[in-house]
Amino acid sequence: MEALYGALEAGRVGIFESPTGTGKSLSLICGALSWLRDWEEKKRQEEARLLEGLSPAEPGHPGSTDTAGEPDWVTAFVQRKEERDKVDRLKEEQIRRKKREDRLEKIRNNVQLKYAAKRKRSEEEEMKRLLQLSKEALSQGAGADVLDQLDHNEEELILAEYESDEEKKVVSGLEEDDDDLEEEHVTKIYYCSRTHSQLSQFVREVQKSPFGKDTRLVSLGSRQNLCVNEEVRRLGALQLINDRCMEMQKNKHEKKSDEENEGKKRRVSRAVCPFYSYEQMQFLRDEVLVEVKDIEQLVSLGRETKACPYYGSRYAIPAAQLVVLPYQMLLHEPTRSAAGIKLKDQVVIIDEAHNLIDTITCIHSAEVSGSQLCCAHSQLSQYMERYRKRLKAKNLMYIKQILYLLERFVAMLGGNVNQNPGCQTVSQTGTVLKSVNDFLFQSQIDNINLFKVQRYCEKSLISRKLFGFVERYGGPATAVKNKENQKMAGLQNFLLTLQQGSDKEGTPQSPPVEAENDQLRAASPLMQIEGFLSALTNANQDGRVILNRQGTVGQSSLKFLLLNPAVHFAKVVEECRAVIIAGGTMQPVADFREQLLSCAGVDPARVLEFSCGHVIPPENILPIILCNGPSNQQLEFTYQTRDLPQMMDETGRILCNLCNVIPGGVVCFFPSYEYEKQVYAHWEKTGLLTRLATKKKIFQEPKKANQVEQVLVEYAKCIKRCSQAGGQMTGALLLSVVGGKMSEGINFSDDLGRCVIMVGMPYPNIKSPELQEKMAWLDKTMPRAAGQAPSRTLIENLCMKAVNQSIGRAIRHQKDFASILLLDHRYARPAIFNKLPQWIRERTQVKPAFGSAFAELRKVRTSISCTAPQTASHCAHLDLSQVFPLE
Numbered sequence: 001m002e003a004l005y006g007a008l009e010a011g012r013v014g015i016f017e018s019p020t021g022t023g024k025s026l027s028l029i030c031g032a033l034s035w036l037r038d039w040e041e042k043k044r045q046e047e048a049r050l051l052e053g054l055s056p057a058e059p060g061h062p063g064s065t066d067t068a069g070e071p072d073w074v075t076a077f078v079q080r081k082e083e084r085d086k087v088d089r090l091k092e093e094q095i096r097r098k099k100r101e102d103r104l105e106k107i108r109n110n111v112q113l114k115y116a117a118k119r120k121r122s123e124e125e126e127m128k129r130l131l132q133l134s135k136e137a138l139s140q141g142a143g144a145d146v147l148d149q150l151d152h153n154e155e156e157l158i159l160a161e162y163e164s165d166e167e168k169k170v171v172s173g174l175e176e177d178d179d180d181l182e183e184e185h186v187t188k189i190y191y192c193s194r195t196h197s198q199l200s201q202f203v204r205e206v207q208k209s210p211f212g213k214d215t216r217l218v219s220l221g222s223r224q225n226l227c228v229n230e231e232v233r234r235l236g237a238l239q240l241i242n243d244r245c246m247e248m249q250k251n252k253h254e255k256k257s258d259e260e261n262e263g264k265k266r267r268v269s270r271a272v273c274p275f276y277s278y279e280q281m282q283f284l285r286d287e288v289l290v291e292v293k294d295i296e297q298l299v300s301l302g303r304e305t306k307a308c309p310y311y312g313s314r315y316a317i318p319a320a321q322l323v324v325l326p327y328q329m330l331l332h333e334p335t336r337s338a339a340g341i342k343l344k345d346q347v348v349i350i351d352e353a354h355n356l357i358d359t360i361t362c363i364h365s366a367e368v369s370g371s372q373l374c375c376a377h378s379q380l381s382q383y384m385e386r387y388r389k390r391l392k393a394k395n396l397m398y399i400k401q402i403l404y405l406l407e408r409f410v411a412m413l414g415g416n417v418n419q420n421p422g423c424q425t426v427s428q429t430g431t432v433l434k435s436v437n438d439f440l441f442q443s444q445i446d447n448i449n450l451f452k453v454q455r456y457c458e459k460s461l462i463s464r465k466l467f468g469f470v471e472r473y474g475g476p477a478t479a480v481k482n483k484e485n486q487k488m489a490g491l492q493n494f495l496l497t498l499q500q501g502s503d504k505e506g507t508p509q510s511p512p513v514e515a516e517n518d519q520l521r522a523a524s525p526l527m528q529i530e531g532f533l534s535a536l537t538n539a540n541q542d543g544r545v546i547l548n549r550q551g552t553v554g555q556s557s558l559k560f561l562l563l564n565p566a567v568h569f570a571k572v573v574e575e576c577r578a579v580i581i582a583g584g585t586m587q588p589v590a591d592f593r594e595q596l597l598s599c600a601g602v603d604p605a606r607v608l609e610f611s612c613g614h615v616i617p618p619e620n621i622l623p624i625i626l627c628n629g630p631s632n633q634q635l636e637f638t639y640q641t642r643d644l645p646q647m648m649d650e651t652g653r654i655l656c657n658l659c660n661v662i663p664g665g666v667v668c669f670f671p672s673y674e675y676e677k678q679v680y681a682h683w684e685k686t687g688l689l690t691r692l693a694t695k696k697k698i699f700q701e702p703k704k705a706n707q708v709e710q711v712l713v714e715y716a717k718c719i720k721r722c723s724q725a726g727g728q729m730t731g732a733l734l735l736s737v738v739g740g741k742m743s744e745g746i747n748f749s750d751d752l753g754r755c756v757i758m759v760g761m762p763y764p765n766i767k768s769p770e771l772q773e774k775m776a777w778l779d780k781t782m783p784r785a786a787g788q789a790p791s792r793t794l795i796e797n798l799c800m801k802a803v804n805q806s807i808g809r810a811i812r813h814q815k816d817f818a819s820i821l822l823l824d825h826r827y828a829r830p831a832i833f834n835k836l837p838q839w840i841r842e843r844t845q846v847k848p849a850f851g852s853a854f855a856e857l858r859k860v861r862t863s864i865s866c867t868a869p870q871t872a873s874h875c876a877h878l879d880l881s882q883v884f885p886l887e
Helices: 002-010 024-052 072-139 144-149 152-157 196-208 238-253 278-290 295-305 309-315 327-331 333-338 353-363 370-390 393-412 436-442 450-460 462-473 489-499 525-535 566-575 590-598 645-661 673-686 688-693 705-725 769-781 790-807 850-867 869-876
Strands: 013-017 189-193 217-219 322-326 347-350 366-369 430-435 543-549 557-562 578-583 607-611 621-626 664-670 697-700 731-737 755-759 818-823 845-847
Touching: 002 013, 002 024, 002 578, 002 607, 013 590, 024 189, 024 196, 024 347, 024 578, 152 462, 189 196, 189 327, 196 217, 196 295, 196 322, 217 278, 238 462, 278 295, 278 309, 295 309, 322 327, 327 333, 327 347, 327 353, 327 566, 353 557, 353 566, 353 578, 353 590, 353 790, 366 370, 366 525, 370 393, 370 462, 370 525, 393 450, 393 462, 393 525, 430 436, 430 769, 436 543, 450 462, 450 525, 462 525, 525 557, 543 769, 557 769, 566 590, 590 607, 590 790, 621 850, 645 664, 645 673, 645 688, 645 755, 645 818, 645 850, 664 673, 664 705, 673 688, 673 731, 688 697, 697 705, 705 731, 755 790, 769 790, 790 818, 845 850
Parallel strands: 013 578, 013 607, 189 322, 189 347, 217 322, 347 578, 621 818, 621 845, 664 731, 664 755, 697 731, 755 818
Antiparallel strands: 366 557, 430 543, 543 557
């Protein structure tokens, strides 16, 4: 907390590491909010001093100067000048205060006027448009036929008249005054984490902290998490929810047609959102600022007050002291601007930041398939043909440009947009990487201003119009699974209930998952293509375009790969007063310092690194690097040796021996799903799996996300049954995968993880074209460190980050204890060993022989069974004298 306070006070960029279970969240809360409280108090004292007339140069003030020895006329002159300066400062402060009050009053009084003026202007523009359309239709001889072709509901599918920035003329002063109507932002802290569940947990910590009653906190989230309109929520997919919400807002301000004929069937007016009420959202804003609420409480309040939590929470940002949000929202500048987040002179804390570089890379990368490109071209062509007579020249021009872009993209994949992409065979398969400029030139689109096309897509909402058109005339959209909704957010909550002993006999309770989430409508492919067009506007040196040509054009794809994430992080560190990058496991930190901060132009003197140890006693953790197995086979799981039968046999022998002496749960991590499957099949063939199953029930991590929770439920139930029943079965063995669902975010606390085993070193696939390009880029742009090429450092760091995340699953609180086994002699190399977290590294033992490691495990287990009451029942039924001999 002291280091955090100092970093905020000095305006530093800090990399903070505090292991899970050490009170990291509470330390961040208390350190940051203490600084904010003191900062606000200093500002109040400064204002009070000015108002009371105490000048900094007056005697007795710390800033005063001794004028002894000066002539009287000099002293008098200085005093008169100080008096004048004091009066001037007071006047300036009064003017500023009056301006602030007037500004706030203007905001409160004129917002309604602003909306009313926009509504009136929208009505006038709509009337002019309809009148112009009628004249055009009559002049073309179509008369009522053209107008009658489109019914009332179809009018909303037509693109509105578009004006580019150069042509746009402000009709009234309201657009220019928009910035003036924004409330002034107080100094605040933006706290970011990875998932909404982690943010909710953080807010609960704030509520329990000493700052819980007097902190103005607001939680931000996506429409998918905050929308309370059930009709919109049922759409499921985030993009569809966003588009439907914006459409209902537009309908709110548009004139409803009253020109229906009495004799005709009454037409259905376009829906408006009943929760989008300015008065109710202001009320919700005030409620949010009065009392700290997490996202769930915010949604409940929105339902009660009939106010939109998504927009109501944004109204609260300027006055909030602590803004809690997912870090994807903060790291993506367009999303940041749309949410009203201003970083100038503010503090940003990014928690769970071990994947920060990968997150920035993923947010600003984009991929489109050949089938998506052909589908979008077909849909957009049909749309243009149907509404050609209703579209303005500017709209037609941009649509034709987009169609041309799609044609050229498909041509780069070796296909034709007018043919079925699934039937077009690619002549030259393989992966090709190109610079952005080379791709633009070779695809013959370098003469098109992609910035203008991107802005047109954003302002005209063409993808939403196209989706509505396809939904209306193309039949029901294909049902797809929404991967974002299948993030295993419920697993932590479930395992938390296990820790607290709140589960009853039978099936444990887990958060309900709506069946609708499994069958959601696909959004328009043009939405995905817009992301790719936006990515192509990056600088040539910051990214690459990957052409992945497979068997057919439909299976092929175009991908933009961001190589330099610092270019998007630079604005954050430039604007903010201080930035704190925090996590439970941040080692190795060289990636953050070199790839992110140094490339973003951060002065090395501004960077502060801080790492603290764990709060558990030294005897509660036993990390062992094992160099040889029971038969003295050297453990080296390289790509060349790990598939050998003797290596898989040796791994099985190690697990057999460990499962005899370790109670509760054992989690074993393999480098990949394929290798885990291969080893499992080998053990099954040799009969070793049967011997393992006599001591522990064996579970495998499934590939499908929707099956993970059930496996964890059964795993936990098995451990609980074994601890209660006694007998030969002593728990469960879970075979997991590094980088899988169970290697990050899951708490294998207490008996769920008494031992974590890492089989080999999970190096990334060095043959991956994306990784090879990243390595080549680093070698070109980064200096060599300690005589090692930056590309080699990257490979090692990616491996050790994955290892550190996986082995950190076991120790989850201050009374927890576990063993950690690293099965590979390469972990003992200094370059690798030093990249383990400090609290693990300083307690790690290197064991050349398995016998000494096994003896150490037996010794520690015996002492724990005597000293730890919570595990006595689990250990009582084990007879160490009957342990199998080393195999």
